[in-house]
Amino acid sequence: MLSVKSLSRSFGGVAAVSDVSFDVKKGHVHAVIGPNGAGKTTLFNLISGVYEPDAGSIHLDGQDISGCAPETLAKKGMSRTFQNLQVCMNMTAIENVMLGAHLHQNQSLWAGVLGLTKSADKRLQEEAVALMTYVGVGEYTDAHATQLSFGVLKRLEIARALASKPRLLLLDEPAAGLNDSETHAMTTLIRRIAEGGITVLLVEHDMKMVMGISDHIVVLDQGRKLAEGNALTVSRNPEVIAAYLGTEE
Template identity: 45%
Template structure:
């Protein structure tokens, strides 16, 4: 596992400054939260890490690998998995088929692209691993069901399972608790903790639920208008005057 480092990352869209000289790092095996108001630049930051956006300037490295030279599928192949805020899953496909889509980065031509060229043994190997991931996330009983027939909370787990199917060393979770009730959020917190401790995967978490963030994160980076205004432990961030003013909504 390698450290993820963002160094002086700036991203412009015409006259819009989405990220302004952003720097932070995610240590191997850690749980690092990235928080801030809507429009602060969190999703833009994820898109830069994933290879979807090319920043105007700055550097993004995973260990000694320069991520800015890579396409999204190459970033995934390096060991970065991403679960999206709005699940980009096939509602008509089964849970297992959705998770198997996450394995495509591990095949030479892409799982779908090589299609029939996959050997029977390779197909079985990918399916077995996908089922193991589903079992880890507690969705084994649903593997043969179409995703569209399942509750929202299960769909979020399937999206996480698909991200884990890349066999990542770093998992990007984009607002995984969005739309969940209190019980589902508590269950999710336990799952995130298991991913970190049982699988040894570092997690970079974007989330608006502050109880969830402060309860599980080791380190918190706070963005506001594309700038880092705080970076520290949950306790340090909660007592930071700039954070209180910009995000937590309490007068400093």
């Protein structure tokens, strides 16, 4: 579904991502892991159109999307969440989710004149409520975003991403800042999303989560791909262990 080939990006002469290649299979959960500063978020920003690559290519369903703007990628079926929450704090929870569906709204002046927007708005609200229930925050529909806990806001951001009806969902550290019970619930949610047919690519530091839900794992270290494979293969790789834990002289 997604193919990354020889991707590179430097900042001020320092290579943040260097010659990274991997493939993402449709319907699977793929994870990108690595020590702090390994280049994980930069890689995500390249894939999602926040940055343009210096070299290499990114293909979605065989189509070259290298350097495409985020809004273009959203129309092609790619959505993402962020390590630092990007929730609109001046809106209610349901308004945040409804915002994610704007790409699928086709409301014109004549639609307003004929009163067709009322039925569309009602349908949009119903879909937003269903998504909030799906991610486990249905009881906060009318709550203002400022009233919600960090864990609820994390799920709310995922609901908003799902409102755009993506085929590929990128999750940047979905478990960051969550306690054990919230992390367990987030793990269950991600598994459910993948089982529902949405391909998931995530960056995450919580190794228990990664090893428990990932079909395939890519390991980065200092901007380069260090290893890849299933959870068992990666967890037993000596280079991966050394990158995380260090080695004796």
